[in-house]
Amino acid sequence: MALPVRRSAGPSSSVSRWDPFSELEELQNRTQQLMEGMLSGAGGTNGGAWSPPVDIEETDDAWIVEAEIPGIDKKDIHVDVQGSELTVTGEIKERERKGILRRRTRRTGQFELRVMLPGEIDADGVDASLNHGVLEVRVPKPERARPHQVEVRAP
Numbered sequence: 001m002a003l004p005v006r007r008s009a010g011p012s013s014s015v016s017r018w019d020p021f022s023e024l025e026e027l028q029n030r031t032q033q034l035m036e037g038m039l040s041g042a043g044g045t046n047g048g049a050w051s052p053p054v055d056i057e058e059t060d061d062a063w064i065v066e067a068e069i070p071g072i073d074k075k076d077i078h079v080d081v082q083g084s085e086l087t088v089t090g091e092i093k094e095r096e097r098k099g100i101l102r103r104r105t106r107r108t109g110q111f112e113l114r115v116m117l118p119g120e121i122d123a124d125g126v127d128a129s130l131n132h133g134v135l136e137v138r139v140p141k142p143e144r145a146r147p148h149q150v151e152v153r154a155p
Helices: 020-040
Strands: 005-007 015-017 054-058 062-068 077-082 085-092 109-116 127-131 134-140
Touching: 054 109, 062 085, 062 109, 077 127, 077 134, 085 134
Parallel strands: none
Antiparallel strands: 005 015, 054 062, 062 134, 077 085, 085 109, 127 134
């Protein structure tokens, strides 16, 4: 099977293997940086507030919001509920390094996540926990908003 190779211009013309996956990864990284810069109004990935990856699950009695924020201390996270809006803000602090940073893809700096939940919530019962870099916020529904089974009777 023949493999494509990329030849560099110049007198030495060395042959190296073409790695399409590394080119796709580089394209994805550049596209992500461009989109983040446009959406946040900042030029770089660490210039403005960013939003962490999140899953939102609805159960019969609650909404469960899971956000990936690795490397954060629980004291640097703030969870607020106002009306039916859940807001998670915080900061992942840059750690001191001794060597030269050759590649950076992990996020640092201020982040913000805003979620509008459909319907009423029980703000007093909101619970948040941080486990292995995943923040889980459980937002319970009020009793009257939960589904109820209605028994059908015959005459």
